[in-house]
Amino acid sequence: MNHPDTRTLQQLDAAYHLHPFNDNAALAQKGTRILTRGEGAYVWDAEGNKLLDGFAGLWCVNIGYGRAEMGAAAARQMTELAYYNSFFQCTTEPTVRLSAKLAELSPYDLNHAFFANSGSEANDTILRMVRHFWAVQDQPQKNIFIGRYNGYHGSTVGGASLGGFKGMHDQGGLPIANIHHIDPPFWFIDGGDLSPEEYGLVAARRLEAKILELGPERVAAFIGEPIMGAIGVYIPPMSYWPEIERICRKYDVLLVADEVICGFGRTGEWFGSQYFNFRPDIMTIAKGLTSGYIPLGASMFNDRIAKVLAEKGGELNHGYTYSGHPVCCAVALENIRILQEERIVDTCKADTGPYLQQRWMELGAHPLVGEARIAGMVGALELVPNKPERKNFAERGKVGSRCRDIALKNGLILRATNDTMLLSPPLIISRAQVDELVEKAWKSLDMTAKELGITC
Numbered sequence: 061m062n063h064p065d066t067r068t069l070q071q072l073d074a075a076y077h078l079h080p081f082n083d084n085a086a087l088a089q090k091g092t093r094i095l096t097r098g099e100g101a102y103v104w105d106a107e108g109n110k111l112l113d114g115f116a117g118l119w120c121v122n123i124g125y126g127r128a129e130m131g132a133a134a135a136r137q138m139t140e141l142a143y144y145n146s147f148f149q150c151t152t153e154p155t156v157r158l159s160a161k162l163a164e165l166s167p168y169d170l171n172h173a174f175f176a177n178s179g180s181e182a183n184d185t186i187l188r189m190v191r192h193f194w195a196v197q198d199q200p201q202k203n204i205f206i207g208r209y210n211g212y213h214g215s216t217v218g219g220a221s222l223g224g225f226k227g228m229h230d231q232g233g234l235p236i237a238n239i240h241h242i243d244p245p246f247w248f249i250d251g252g253d254l255s256p257e258e259y260g261l262v263a264a265r266r267l268e269a270k271i272l273e274l275g276p277e278r279v280a281a282f283i284g285e286p287i288m289g290a291i292g293v294y295i296p297p298m299s300y301w302p303e304i305e306r307i308c309r310k311y312d313v314l315l316v317a318d319e320v321i322c323g324f325g326r327t328g329e330w331f332g333s334q335y336f337n338f339r340p341d342i343m344t345i346a347k348g349l350t351s352g353y354i355p356l357g358a359s360m361f362n363d364r365i366a367k368v369l370a371e372k373g374g375e376l377n378h379g380y381t382y383s384g385h386p387v388c389c390a391v392a393l394e395n396i397r398i399l400q401e402e403r404i405v406d407t408c409k410a411d412t413g414p415y416l417q418q419r420w421m422e423l424g425a426h427p428l429v430g431e432a433r434i435a436g437m438v439g440a441l442e443l444v445p446n447k448p449e450r451k452n453f454a455e456r457g458k459v460g461s462r463c464r465d466i467a468l469k470n471g472l473i474l475r476a477t478n479d480t481m482l483l484s485p486p487l488i489i490s491r492a493q494v495d496e497l498v499e500k501a502w503k504s505l506d507m508t509a510k511e512l513g514i515t516c
């Protein structure tokens with residue numbers, strides 16, 4: 061049944077709205093899906109379909125949809141003081157309270173927040189602050205960032221340059237100068253005969269080789285997502301991050317953890333660095349910081365960096381009109397209150413997370429699935445043509461997008477990157493909803509396999 065307005069909205073959308081990361085001509089043909097409502101782990105579209113959101117919007121709706129307290133927090137702050145800036149030696153109360161809260165929540169000595177509106181902007185901030193940090197210590201040549209191919213750090217000029225997506229670099233002449241990339245850790249395709257733990261060390265030592273090739277005196281920082289999200293939820297072996305940290309310390313290269321997906325409970329810990337047991341100097345946060353209810357990002361710096369910037373940095377020639385926006389900060393504080401008081405991260409770690417992991421791994425038995433992997437509540441299924449072989453389909457992406465479309469018809473939202481099915485549900489998903497999710501995923505895999513002529 062077609063909602064009477066849907067067709068009109070789709071026509072207006074096709075005429076006037078350019079969508080991010082889309083082939084807009086193809087989308088105009090097909091018609092946009094218009095979402096109208098959300099509650100808990102479910103969203104509804106304009107045609108009245110109820111969908112279990114296995115992707116938490118875009119890795120972000122950690123507390124689930126429809127929490128009225130979030131709206132109330134925004135309304136209170138808008139009425140009291142809708143906006144004031146943090147330039148000109150001013151700030152607002154929610155901005156200060158959120159900074160202090162983030163210092164308390166953040167691991168190690170990541171005690172100093174610089175606010176942005178998004179993860180991309182927070183990474184741009186880091187790029188500039190780190191180069192400034194070295195320059196004011198008489199090392200202006202120490203300005204190279206090393207990222208990873210297929211890493212995702214956002215879509216601004218800085219963020220997309222730090223990231224390693226070729227398709228993004230090709231549009232707009234990126235990366236900008238003095239950004240280099242190494243291969244990411246992906247045992248399933250790249251690990252050969254090595255055990256995952258052996259492979260983790262091999263993959264980490266690519267960083268050491270790159271630092272030595274460029275010269276340690278020129279390398280400012282390494283940036284990576286604890287778990288690489290967008291490319292396909294690459295969960296590195298536990299040996300990887302401690303080895304990366306060792307290498308960074310050895311050459312005095314700053315270690316940046318882009319926690320935009322992993323932060324705020326996604327792995328069952330508050331931050332991915334706690335899950336993988338390493339100590340970053342800087343971290344990027346966004347997404348789960350507000351559970352997507354309002355845009356907000358931040359760069360968290362450790363005491364060493366804050367001290368140098370305070371003592372030698374002089375005036376910082378950087379900032380956004382909405383850095384530390386009071387309404388966004390009030391909403392973030394409310395989000396953190398809900399995460400803490402309702403023990404959402406603890407439950408994800410001790411109860412629903414392990415249950416989701418156990419049920420998700422069962423999907424690994426499906427004939428179409430070469431590997432199921434999951435950490436906390438972020439996971440993937442690697443769809444393959446010949447099950448025992450760790451090899452992709454020759455034609456990339458067709459099977460994955462087909463499976464995604466079928467899942468949608470079955471009332472389940474999963475994302476596909478190439479032929480990898482990605483999972484990242486709201487952290488409040490219940491055991492019964494986990495059962496529903498896995499049942500719908502299995503059914504969708506069956507239907508996809510049937511189309512391909514694979515017998516199940």
Ligand SMILES: *Cc1c(COP(=O)(O)O)cnc(C)c1O
Pocket residue numbers: 119177178179180181212213214215285289290318319320321346347357
């Ligand atoms: C989403 C994402 C970003 C970019 O955040 P935006 O808010 O979209 O700018 C950066 N890093 C990672 C790891 C992300 O997943």
